[in-house]
Amino acid sequence: MDQDLYAVLGLKRTATNDEIRRAYRRLAKDLHPDQNKGDPVCEEKFKRVSAAFAVLGSPEKRKRYDAGEIDSMGNERANPFYRDYAAGGGAGHHEGFGGYHNGGAGGGDFSDIFGDLFGRRGPSGGAFTMRGMDYRYNLEISFLEAVNGVKKRVQFPDNETLDITVPAGVESGQTLRLRHKGGPGAGRGEPGDALIELKIQPHPLFSRDGDNITLELPVSLDEAVLGSRVEAPTIGGRVTVAIPKGASSGQVLRLRGKGVRNPRSGTHGDQLITLKIVLPPVIDPELERFMQEWAKKQPYDPRARFREAAGA
Structure with a gap:
């Protein structure tokens, strides 16, 4: 007989997925055969609870069950036209849909078939065995x-x-x-x-590229021009990094072995530090005058290679 799976778990049809999972875990723990050795009633209830969760614990199967597309065992329901035709005898008086009919030569209905499949004895005569749900x-x-x-x-x-x-x-x-x-x-x-x-969760400073860690490191104008040693964060703590003299924004420094450990090879990736020159928030008059004089004496065009590449 087709049973109400929600009633088996003691739930309403409006139950959430979490409520279904909690109800199953509670009932399965109380009814588990290991906790109720030799109690056929608990064993039977445990099988019903497990079968109910096998359907309702899957969002897709639950949706189809609620829509009447599958029965309480998760099997496709017969097309109503063919079921009614079979029950009424049809032109050749079939013995029920699928060749079985209550009280007929086939013996038993579909609930008997599923009772054999999920009965107290397995094919070899041993106790019923089923792996738990993931x-x-x-x-x-x-x-x-x-x-x-x-x-x-x-x-x-x-x-x-x-x-x-x-x-x-x-x-x-x-x-x-x-x-x-x-x-x-x-x-x-x-x-x-x-x-x-x-x-x-994302990190405010670090990003990951395979086994490598990437980081953008701000440096001051004087640190870039004159070179310097500054502190930089890594995933293992802070380290001192040498900024080369005459460094430019976008230049990448590599810290070997400061990346992510590869669990398969056991080796570590690197940390790639991209330099970013940051000017002071306020350009004071002295720096402004210096740069004006310096630009007159040392003119250079940082975009020259762009025009060459474009053919301009």
């Missing part, structure tokens, strides 16, 4: 936590807490698999897994 979660971490690695304590919907190790070098969208931290299995079936998709 649970999916999102975990947001900072940019530096992603590139350097971090341990995070997370709390699951059933209030269970777990310490998770996020390895160095993970990327946004990558999924961590926690074995046997999903839904409970039935009988000797192993628990499902918890799949944790990582979301990485």
Whole structure:
């Protein structure tokens, strides 16, 4: 018999996906065969709860179930025209749709078939076994936590807490698999897994290009002209960087080994520092006079190569 899957989980049809997941976890934990050894009633309820979550736990299947396109077992419903035709006998008196009819030679209806599939005994006569459902979660971490690695304590919907190790070098969208931290299995079936998709927050200074870290470093006019040693941030802390004499905006300095550790090769990328010359917020008269005199004595055109390349 087709059953109301929402009623099986003790929910209304307006329940959210999170409410469905929490209800399943609570019921599956209470009814798990390992907690109720030798209790056929709990075993039967556990199977019904698991079957209900197999449909309602999937947004796509839930949508089709609510629309009446699939039944409580997740199977396509027969076209009403053919079902009515079969039930009425039709021209040749069929024994029900699909060759089965209550009380007929076929013996049993579809609920009997599914009872065999999900019954107390498997094909070999052993106890019913089914792997638990996988649970999916999102975990947001900072940019530096992603590139350097971090341990995070997370709390699951059933209030269970777990310490998770996020390895160095993970990327946004990558999924961590926690074995046997999903839904409970039935009988000797192993628990499902918890799949944790990582979301990485952007950083105000750093960006990532593969295993390399990129950074734009402001330098003053005198530091660029005369050369200097300045502090620059890296994902591992602050370091001293040598600004070459006569540096220009857009020039790139490479700090080897200061990038992201590649988990496969074990090597580190580099940090690429792009220099950006920044003038003082106020140009004082002395600097202005100096530049006017200097421009008269040392004229140069920084855009000459642009005109040459354009053929002008």
